[in-house]
Amino acid sequence: MSDKKFETAAIRHQIERSSQKEHSAPIYMTSSFKFEDAEDARALFAEEKEGNIYSRYSNPNTDEFIQKLCLLEGGETGMAMASGMAAMFTSLAAFLSSGDHVVASRSLFGSTHQILTKLLPKWGITHTFVDTTDDDGWEKAIQPNTKMIFLETPSNPALDLIDLEFICKLGKEKGIIVNVDNCFATPYVQNPIKFGADIVTHSATKFIDGQGRAIGGAIVTSEELFPEIKFMARHTGPSMSPFNGWLLSKSLETLAVRMEKHSENALALAQHLEGSAGLKQVRYPFLASFPQYELAKKQMRTGGGIVTFELEGGIAQGRRFLDALEMISLSANLGDTRTIATHPASTTHSKLSEEEREAVGITAGLVRVSVGLEHLDDIIADIEQALNKSK
Ligand SMILES: *Cc1c(COP(=O)(O)O)cnc(C)c1O
Secondary structure, eight states: OOOHHHHHHHHOOOOOTEEEEEESOOOOOSSSSSSSSHHHHHHHHHSSOOOOSSSOOOOHHHHHHHHHHHHHHHHHHHEEEEHHHHHHHHHHHOOOTTOOEEESSSSSOOOHIIOOOOOOOOGGEEEEEOTTHHHHHHHHHHOOOEEEEESSSTTTOOOOOOOOHHHHHHHHHHEEEEEEEOOHHHHHHGGGGGGGOOOOEEETTTTOOOOOOOOOOEEEEEEHHHHHHHHHHHHHHOBBHHHHHHHHHHHHHHHHHHHHHHHHHHHHHHHHTOOOTTTTEEEOOOOOOOOTTTHHHHHHHSSSEEEEEEETTTHHHHHHHHHHOOOSESSSOOOOOOOOOGGGTTTTTTTTTTTHHHHHHHHHHTEEEEEEESSHHHHHHHHHHHHHHHO
C-alpha cells in the first residue's frame, strides 16, 4: 500500500512529467519507443533494465493506470488489460495447464462462466462450481489437481457474499492460487489482497470508468506470480490502449467520491424500498436485514452501488416494470453515473433453465438496479411510479 491515503494516491500518483511540464498527464499515442543505442535495446529486451519498448508490452498511460490501481488494491504489480474479459482469461490461462482443475463460485459473470465451461475444457482444464453461500462446499470441491480458486463477491445479480478471509486461508493451506474478480466492489469498497488473495481481476468498464465510456480491465498481483501473467499478456496481446489507460487513470482520481455517493444513494434507496407493498425482498449488503450483514461489514467499506429487489408478479411484472421506467435506463452495463435497471430472468440469464436460475438466486421477479449519481429523490420517484404502473 502507498503511504498516502486512498484518495490522495488516486489523485497524486502520476507518471513523470515531460519537458512541457504539463500538470495533468498527456496521452502517449505511440506504438513504439526509441532506444538510446544498441546496448540500450539489448538490455531492455533482456529485461536487465526497465523501460518502454512497444505499447503491447507497456506504455506510460497504461502504466499510470495499473500502478495506481495496484496502490489502491494493495498489490505489488499488475497489468492493464483491454477488457475485463481479457483480464479474466489471461489470469486463468497464465497459470492453468492441461489436467488442472479450477474451483469457482457458481454465480459468475456470464462470459467468465463460458470460459470455464466451454473454452478451458478444450485444453483439458476442468472445474467445479460451489454455491456461493455453501462454506463447506469449497473445501469439498478441492481436488489434488486444483490450481486456482476463482470467485466474485458480491455475486451478480444475487449479491451473495463469500467470506474472503476464509477462502484465502483455505487457498494458502492447500497451496492454491486465489483469484478474486473485484469488479462489483471496486478497490474503494473491498481489497481482497488484504485478506490474502493472490490475484485481483477487474473489469474497469464498470465503476472504475464510472461514466459508461470505455472498455478496460486489469490484473493486480504479487511480484512472485507476475512473470507468468506478463509472459502470457505480452505474447498474446490483450493490452489496454494508451487512450483508455489515460481515461481510466483519470477515472480513478474520482473513484472514492463516486463510490461514496453510489453507496449512499444505494443504501437510501434500499431503505426506502424495504417494506414497500408489492416487493418481496430488498437486498443490499449494508441493509441491517441483509442475511450476511456482519460479513459485509467485515470485508466491505460501504455496501457498493447495486440494489436488488423482487417483484411479486414474476417475469411478466419484471418486464412491465422496466417498460414503465421513465428516467432510469435499460442497459446491460452497470457502474454508471446514470441509474440502470435490468431484469436478469428475461435478459442476461434468460438462456438458463428456471432451476439453474434459482441455483444462483435469480428469481423470476428479480430486478437489479445499478444506482447512479442522480439526485436520490428522482431515482426513488421513477422507481415508485414504475412500481405503481406495473402492478
Ligand atoms: C462486466 C464484467 C466483466 C467483464 O468485463 P468487460 O470489461 O465487459 O470485458 C467481468 N466480471 C464482472 C463481475 C463484470 O461485471
